[in-house]
Amino acid sequence: MSTVVTVIGGGLAGSEAAWQLAERGHRVLLYEMRPVQSTGAHVSSSLAELVCSNSLGSKLPDRATGLLQSEMRALGSLLMRCAEATAVPAGGALAVDRERFAEQVTQTLSSHPNIQIRREEVTRLRLDEACIVATGPLTSPALADEIGRLTGEEYLYFYDAISPIVRASSIDMSSAFSANRYGRGEQNGADYINCPLERDEYYAFVRALQTAEIIELRDFEREDPNFFEGCVPVEQLAKRGDDTLAFGPMRPVGLTNPHTGRRPFAVVQLRQDDLAGSLYNIVGFQTNIRWGQQRDILRMLPGLQSAEFIRMGQMHRNTYLNAPALLCATMRFRAQPRLYFAGQLTGIEGYVGNIATGLMAALNLSRQLRGLDAWTPPRETMLGALCHYVTHADARRFQPMKANLGILPPLATRIKNKAQRRSAYAERANAAIEMSLATLDDDISKSSRA
Numbered sequence: 069m070s071t072v073v074t075v076i077g078g079g080l081a082g083s084e085a086a087w088q089l090a091e092r093g094h095r096v097l098l099y100e101m102r103p104v105q106s107t108g109a110h111v112s113s114s115l116a117e118l119v120c121s122n123s124l125g126s127k128l129p130d131r132a133t134g135l136l137q138s139e140m141r142a143l144g145s146l147l148m149r150c151a152e153a154t155a156v157p158a159g160g161a162l163a164v165d166r167e168r169f170a171e172q173v174t175q176t177l178s179s180h181p182n183i184q185i186r187r188e189e190v191t192r193l194r195l196d197e198a199c200i201v202a203t204g205p206l207t208s209p210a211l212a213d214e215i216g217r218l219t220g221e222e223y224l225y226f227y228d229a230i231s232p233i234v235r236a237s238s239i240d241m242s243s244a245f246s247a248n249r250y251g252r253g254e255q256n257g258a259d260y261i262n263c264p265l266e267r268d269e270y271y272a273f274v275r276a277l278q279t280a281e282i283i284e285l286r287d288f289e290r291e292d293p294n295f296f297e298g299c300v301p302v303e304q305l306a307k308r309g310d311d312t313l314a315f316g317p318m319r320p321v322g323l324t325n326p327h328t329g330r331r332p333f334a335v336v337q338l339r340q341d342d343l344a345g346s347l348y349n350i351v352g353f354q355t356n357i358r359w360g361q362q363r364d365i366l367r368m369l370p371g372l373q374s375a376e377f378i379r380m381g382q383m384h385r386n387t388y389l390n391a392p393a394l395l396c397a398t399m400r401f402r403a404q405p406r407l408y409f410a411g412q413l414t415g416i417e418g419y420v421g422n423i424a425t426g427l428m429a430a431l432n433l434s435r436q437l438r439g440l441d442a443w444t445p446p447r448e449t450m451l452g453a454l455c456h457y458v459t460h461a462d463a464r465r466f467q468p469m470k471a472n473l474g475i476l477p478p479l480a481t482r483i484k485n486k487a488q489r490r491s492a493y494a495e496r497a498n499a500a501i502e503m504s505l506a507t508l509d510d511d512i513s514k515s516s517r518a
């Protein structure tokens with residue numbers, strides 16, 4: 069097979085994608101701009117450099133990343149194989165010797181007869197070519213401009229300003245209540261879950277925010293004058309004055325607490341985050357507080373004492389697309405049939421999720437070039453749930469998502485015990501991926517499982 073495919077970006081997603089395509093017989097031109105041009109976070113010229121932690125997350129089979137890792141192994145991922153070959157002791161986590169990991173990926177790709185690596189910044193997309201764009205959260209400004217022109221600038225974002233997400237079933241509704249301000253809207257005016265605070269509770273909460281430990285910004289974020297513009301973190305608002313939040317995101321106007329019959333002193337609102345109504349995000353609570361402290365502080369809120377957090381709040385530099393408006397679940401760009409995106413650009417977060425989208429994009433682009441049907445993993449799998457989430461979330465307020473059990477479809481029966489629930493999700497996912505792969509007419513995935 070002689071179709072030449074361009075892969076832009078030799079990070080996690082791009083390296084996986086290039087290898088998957090090459091193994092399927094395509095000739096691959098892999099563009100990586102380092103070391104000619106740096107991103108500000110990478111420090112080497114190696115492919116698949118891990119920019120921060122050396123951990124690929126929990127490897128326990130009933131945890132979200134562990135599940136995704138096992139699905140990636142079943143699909144024959146090169147980067148998972150390299151991670152296992154260069155693993156270092158890290159308890160229940162899959163951590164790697166970052167240099168050996170990146171060296172092994174670089175070596176494997178450099179010596180592959182079907183892969184040619186060009187150390188060059190790409191600034192233009194050739195829409196007549198089959199191409200996967202995997203230039204990551206720190207995509208070079210020139211290429212970001214080009215992507216913005218293609219997608220429409222309003223569909224390309226440069227920063228995450230993520231509010232925490234809570235599992236709905238863990239909210240204590242004997243303290244919280246459902247209502248919209250002034251009873252407006254649909255669902256009998258009860259779209260929001262409200263956590264009401266009395267005066268003392270409010271000031272104790274504000275003091276906790278004011279003194280919380282913050283995740284330090286990196287140099288390339290600190291130097292950017294646009295960072296945080298338009299979405300000030302909640303702890304910064306708290307530092308502007310004790311009452312700032314009570315007149316801002318925590319204002320109680322238009323709400324009566326049915327448990328007391330009175331208007332609360334302040335309120336924190338949560339808005340439905342998924343179609344099933346199983347997840348709620350905390351409205352206007354973008355924050356950079358360290359995760360452990362963030363969890364403790366948010367559990368001070370009436371109704372959230374035992375909250376299970378699906379995602380913590382965070383703010384960082386991140387280039388990503390409005391995937392629900394632009395991409396199919398196969399990672400194909402809807403408006404250009406031979407253009408795919410992969411990695412953090414798709415709105416899927418985390419090292420393993422990024423590797424996974426590289427594999428998804430490559431597998432599907434290869435299938436398309438060979439005249440085969442597209443393949444999407446079942447939604448019961450972690451990979452299927454992630455691809456579904458980022459391409460079906462509410463496009464009006466899309467924010468990136470990482471692997472977590474909360475985005476899997478609910479189990480047929482409700483299981484209260486957490487450990488048993490996790491096992492049930494994992495067993496269902498393993499069965500689903502097995503069954504789906506058994507029917508997938510793909511030689512590489514089959515041979516990797518042999």
Ligand SMILES: Cc1cc2nc3c(=O)[nH]c(=O)nc-3n(C[C@H](O)[C@H](O)[C@H](O)COP(=O)(O)OP(=O)(O)OC[C@H]3O[C@@H](n4cnc5c(N)ncnc54)[C@H](O)[C@@H]3O)c2cc1C
Nearest residue numbers: 077079080081101120121190203204208211411412418419
């Ligand atoms: C500072 C930072 C820290 C992070 N820490 C973690 C963490 O600890 N754990 C975690 O799970 N996730 C982390 N992430 C999120 C994410 O998982 C990683 O960024 C991951 O590497 C993204 O994979 P990717 O393949 O999408 O992009 P990358 O791995 O960044 O790869 C993109 C590649 O494209 C190249 N490139 C960019 N523009 C061009 C161009 N125009 N032409 C050619 N090449 C180009 C870049 O040099 C880079 O090599 C972090 C992100 C950032 C920004």
